[in-house]
Amino acid sequence: MFQQFLVIMALSAAIYMLLALGFTLIFGVMRVVNFAHGEFVMLGAYALYVVQDVLGVGYAAALPLAALVAGLVGVVCERLVFRRFVGDEIGSMIVALALAVTLKGAVTAVFGTDGPSIARPISGVVTLGGAVIPKDQLFAAAVALVLVALTHRLLVATRLGLAMRAVAQDAEAARLQGMRPWTTYPAAFAVGCALAGFAGALTAPIYGAAPDMGDAALMKAFVVVVLGGLGSIPGALIAALLLGALDAGISILFDPTLAALASFGAVIAVLLFRPSGILGRA
Amino acid sequence: MGRAATAVAALAAAAIALAPFLAGDGFVYHVAILVAIEGLLAVSLHLTLRIGQLSLAQGGFMGIGAYASALLARDAGLPFPLALVGAVVIAAAIAAALGTVILRVRGVQFALLTFGLGEAIVLIFVEFVVPFGGNNGLMGIPPASLGPLSLQARPAFYGFALAVVFLVLLAVRGLLAGTPGMVLRSLADNEPLSRSLGTDELAWRRLVFAASAAVAAISGSLYAHYLGYISPEAFNVGATVKALIMNVVGGVGLLAGPLIGALILVPLPELFRASVRYQQLLYGLSLLALMLFLPRGLGGLLAGRSRP
Numbered sequence: 001m002f003q004q005f006l007v008i009m010a011l012s013a014a015i016y017m018l019l020a021l022g023f024t025l026i027f028g029v030m031r032v033v034n035f036a037h038g039e040f041v042m043l044g045a046y047a048l049y050v051v052q053d054v055l056g057v058g059y060a061a062a063l064p065l066a067a068l069v070a071g072l073v074g075v076v077c078e079r080l081v082f083r084r085f086v087g088d089e090i091g092s093m094i095v096a097l098a099l100a101v102t103l104k105g106a107v108t109a110v111f112g113t114d115g116p117s118i119a120r121p122i123s124g125v126v127t128l129g130g131a132v133i134p135k136d137q138l139f140a141a142a143v144a145l146v147l148v149a150l151t152h153r154l155l156v157a158t159r160l161g162l163a164m165r166a167v168a169q170d171a172e173a174a175r176l177q178g179m180r181p182w183t184t185y186p187a188a189f190a191v192g193c194a195l196a197g198f199a200g201a202l203t204a205p206i207y208g209a210a211p212d213m214g215d216a217a218l219m220k221a222f223v224v225v226v227l228g229g230l231g232s233i234p235g236a237l238i239a240a241l242l243l244g245a246l247d248a249g250i251s252i253l254f255d256p257t258l259a260a261l262a263s264f265g266a267v268i269a270v271l272l273f274r275p276s277g278i279l280g281r282a
Numbered sequence: 283m284g285r286a287a288t289a290v291a292a293l294a295a296a297a298i299a300l301a302p303f304l305a306g307d308g309f310v311y312h313v314a315i316l317v318a319i320e321g322l323l324a325v326s327l328h329l330t331l332r333i334g335q336l337s338l339a340q341g342g343f344m345g346i347g348a349y350a351s352a353l354l355a356r357d358a359g360l361p362f363p364l365a366l367v368g369a370v371v372i373a374a375a376i377a378a379a380l381g382t383v384i385l386r387v388r389g390v391q392f393a394l395l396t397f398g399l400g401e402a403i404v405l406i407f408v409e410f411v412v413p414f415g416g417n418n419g420l421m422g423i424p425p426a427s428l429g430p431l432s433l434q435a436r437p438a439f440y441g442f443a444l445a446v447v448f449l450v451l452l453a454v455r456g457l458l459a460g461t462p463g464m465v466l467r468s469l470a471d472n473e474p475l476s477r478s479l480g481t482d483e484l485a486w487r488r489l490v491f492a493a494s495a496a497v498a499a500i501s502g503s504l505y506a507h508y509l510g511y512i513s514p515e516a517f518n519v520g521a522t523v524k525a526l527i528m529n530v531v532g533g534v535g536l537l538a539g540p541l542i543g544a545l546i547l548v549p550l551p552e553l554f555r556a557s558v559r560y561q562q563l564l565y566g567l568s569l570l571a572l573m574l575f576l577p578r579g580l581g582g583l584l585a586g587r588s589r590p
Contacts (some may be wrong), residue, residue, distance in 0.1 A: 033390055084574065089390050090336050094530055095573045097523050102566025109563045215520075219401070226394055257409045264402040272383055273396040 006247050011133070014141035015093035015246030017148050018199045019217055020224035025151075028168040028231030029188035031089070032082055035096040037221055038214025039103035040193040044070040044200025045209035046107055058211045059121035063143075063201050071190045072195025073103075078189035086185070100214065108211045115210035122205070140202040147198055149238070150207030151191065155233070164188055168231060173234040223263045227270055229277020238278055242266075295415060295538075298545065303437065311436035315508060317548045318443035322450060322501035323521065324528040324540030328452065329494035331486045331534055333466060335388065338522045339396035340498045341401030342580025345517025346373045348506040352423040355507070362426045362433075366503045370496045377495030381488040400519045407514035419513030426507040433507075442506055442585055447541070450497055455537060457493060462486055501557055532580060542580055 023037045047066035048086045051057050057065070081099055085092035122136040155161035166174040175181060199217065200209070207213075224243050228235030243263055250259035270277060302314040323344050330337035351369035354360045360368065380399070387395050407414040414420070426433040426442065433439045457463060465486045468476040477483055506512050528543030536542075551561060572580075 031390075033393065038304055080572070081570065090331075090393070091573075091577075093336060093390070093393055094526060095570070097526065098530075098566060098569040098573055100566075101523075101527075101562060102570055105561070105563030105566045109560050110557065222394065222397065226398070230390070230394075255409075261402060261405040261409055264398045266403065267398040268384075268395060268402065271387055271391055271398070275387060275391050 001252070003129055005252055007128075007131045007133050008248040008252070009244040011137050011141045011244075013151055013240045014144040014148075015199060015203060016220050016224050016240035016243055018144040018195055018202075019221040020228070020240055021148060021151055021233065022195035022199075023221040024225045024231055024233060024236045025164075025195075025230070026192040027225070028175050028233075029164050030082065030086060030185055032086070032092045033089075033096065034082075035093060035218065036077070036100040036103060036194070037192075037196055038212075038216070038218030039100045040070045040074060040196035040214075041200035041203075041217040042107060042211065042214040043073055043103065044197030045118075045204035045213060046111065046116075046200075047197065049118050049209055051213050052121075053116065053119055059205075062170055063198070065173035066201035067194045067197035070200065071194030073198075074189045074193025075186045077193075078186050082189070083182075083185065086181075104211050104214065110210070113211060115208045115213075118204050118209060120205045132178070134206075140206065143202055144199070147195060151195065152233070154191070160184075160187055188202065197206055219260075223267050225277075226267045227277060232277060235278045286559065291538075301498065302440055306437075308436055311440050313549050313552055315436065315440050315443055315504075317544050318440070318447050319501050319505050319508065320525065320528070320548050321541045321544030322447060322504070323453060323498055324525040324532075324544050325450060325537075326494045326497035326501065327522065327525045328529055328534075328537070329457075329490055329497065331529065332458065333385075333490050334470060335385070335487075335491075336393045336526075337396040337491070337494070338393055338519050339400040339403065340494065340525060341517045341519060341521030342400040343373050343377060343495040344505070344521065345403055345512075346376060346495075347502030348517065349407060349414060349420065349502075349510045350499070351503035352420045352506040352512060355424045356420070356422060357413070361429075362424065362507060363428060365507075366500065369503045370499045371513035373380075373499030374492040374496040375504075378488055378492040381491040382484070385484060385487050385491060397519055400522060404514045404518045407517070414514070417514065419511065420506075421511050423506050423510045423512065425510060426504075439508055443508075445452060446500060446504065451541075454493070454497070457490070458537065462489060462571070466490065473515035478531045530569065531572060546580070 019037075019041065022040070023034060026032060026149060028032050044066045047069035048062055051065045052059055052062040055147070077099060081095055082092060084093050120132075120136060122139050124135045126133050126135060126138065155163075157163060163174070163179045163184045164187065166177065166179055167181055171181055174184075196217075200213075220243070224236055224239045228237070228239030245262055247256075247259045250256075250262055302310045325579060327337065327340045328341070330340065347369040350372045351365045354365035354368045355362055358365075384392070384395055384399070406415055407419075410416075426439060428442070431438075433442050458466075465476070465481055465483075468482065469483050469486070473483065502517070505516070524547070525540070528547050530541045530543070532539035532541065532543030533548055550565065551558075
C-alpha cells in the first residue's frame with residue numbers, strides 16, 4: 001500500500017512538474033496567466049496522434065515533433081495575440097481564455113468531439129519492491145524529469161536563459177542592459193508551450209486525447225504553480241511533489257473528488273496567507 | 283449619448299424585450315428565458331469588473347443560489363418567492379464573509395483565487411451527496427409560482443424573468459450611480475488619496491462583491507426553477523468564462539454590455555446547431571477578433587466616443 005502510494009506520487013509529480021514548468025515560465029517572463037496552457041497540452045497530444053498514428057512515424061521521433069508543433073503554435077500566438085496585452089493583467093487573462101476556446105474549437109473542427117485512438121508504444125509492468133509500475137508511465141515520468149532538468153540547464157547555463165531570468169526579475173532593467181523583450185517573450189512562449197506539448201504527447205498514449213483534456217491539465221498546472229509561487233521554478237518543483245503526495249494519499253484513502261477539493265483548498269489558503277507561494281517572490 | 287439617442291436605445295431595448303411575446307413561439311420563449319438567466323450572471327460578473335477584480339467564482343455563486351433555492355423549495359417546502367429571497371441572502375452572506383478575506387488579494391492572484399474557489403464550490407456539490415445529490419444533481423425542483431399565479435408556462439416565466447432583469451438593472455444602476463459608485467470611482471482614480479480621506483475601501487468593495495453574488499444567486503434560482511433539474515457542472519468556471527465573454531462582446535465599460543453580450547451569444551449555438559462541429563471555432567475566432575480590434579465591445583460601438 002505504502003509502496004504503491006510512493007509510486008503513484010512520484011509518477012504523477014513528474015508529469016505535474018512538466019505541466020507547471022511551462023505555465024510558470026511564461027508567467028515569470030511575460031506576467032501573462034496563460035489560461036490556454038491546457039490547450040497546448042492538448043495540441044501536443046493531437047500532434048502525436050497525427051505524426052505517430054496517421055503518418056506512421058515511430059514514437060521516439062513523434063514525441064519531439066509533437067512538442068515542436070505545440071511550441072510553434074505558441075510562438076505564433078505570442079506574436080499575434082499575447083504581445084498586445086503585455087502589462088494588461090485582466091486583458092491578457094481574458095484573451096488567453098478566448099484563445100483556449102479557439103484552439104479547442106479548431107481541434108474539434110478537424111478531429112471531431114471524440115478522442116482518436118492512439119497506439120500504445122510501450123506496454124507491460126515492472127515490479128519494484130512490492131509495487132507494480134506500468135512501464136509506459138515510468139517512461140513518461142522519466143522523460144518528464146529529463147525535460148525539467150534540461151529546462152533548468154537552459155535557464156542557468158545559456159545566454160537566452162540568462163536573458164529570460166533577467167526579464168523575469170525586472171523587465172525595465174533588463175531592457176536598459178540591452179536585452180530585448182521581443183526576443184525573450186517568443187522564446188519563453190516557445191519553451192513553455194513545447195513543454196506543455198511534451199506533457200500532452202507523453203500522456204496521450206496512456207490516457208488518450210480529447211478536445212477538452214486541457215481543462216484537467218490546466219487545473220493541475222494551476223494548483224502547482226500557485227502553491228509554488230507564480231513564476232518560481234524551484235517552487236513549482238516542490239509543489240508538484242506536494243500535489244502528487246496530496247493527490248495520491250487522499251485518492252487512495254478517500255476519493256479523487258476529495259483530493260481535488262483538498263488541492264483547491266490548499267490553493268486558496270496559500271493565496272490568502274502567503275500570496276507569493278512556497279518559494280515565490282511577492 | 284444625447285437624449286434622442288437614449289430614447290432610441292430605450293425603445294430598441296423595449297422592442298427586443300417584448301419581441302418574444304409577439305413571436306409567441308415556445309422555442310423563442312425558451313431562448314429568451316436563457317438570455318435573461320445567463321444575462322443576469324453576466325451582470326453579476328460585470329459588478330466584480332467594476333471593482334477592478336476579475337472574479338471567476340461567479341458561476342459558483344450562481345450554483346449556491348440554484349442549490350439553495352432548490353433545496354429550500356423542494357425539501358423545506360418554502361414557496362418559490364421565499365426560496366428565491368433565501369437563496370439571494372445565503373449567497374450574499376457567503377460572499378460578504380469570504381470577501382472580508384479574499385478581496386485583500388488583488389490582480390492576477392484574485393483571479394486565480396476565485397478560479398480555485400469556483401472549482402471548490404462545484405466540487406463541494408459533487409462530494410457531498412447529501413444534500414447536494416453528487417454528480418447527479420437535484421431533480422424534481424418545484425416550478426416557479428407567485429402565490430396562486432403559476433409561472434410554469436413559458437410566457438409567464440419569461441414575463442417574470444424580464445421583470446427580474448429590469449429590477450436588477452435598476453438596483454445595479456442605483457448602486458453604481460449612488461454613493462458606492464462614487465466611492466468606487468474615487469478608489470479607481472486615486473486610491474491612496476481616497477483612503478486618506480477615510481474611505482474604508484474594503485467595506486465598499488465587499489458590498490459590491492456581495493451584491494454581485496446576490497445577482498448571480500438570482501440567476502441560479504431562476505435557472506433551477508425553470509429547468510426543474512440542476513447538476514454541478516452547470517456552475518463551473520466554464521459558466522463564468524461564458525459570462526465573461528458576454529461582457530467582452532457587449533462592452534466591459536457599459537452596464538448594458540453584459541446583456542447585449544447575452545443577447546448575441548445565447549442564441550448563437552441554437553442558430554449554428556447544423557454546424558455544431560465548427561461552432562466553437564467560429565465562436566473563439568470572433569472573440570479573439572473582438573478582443574484585438576474592438577476592445578470596448580459592440581456596446582462601446584453603440585455608445586460612440588462618450589465615456590460610459
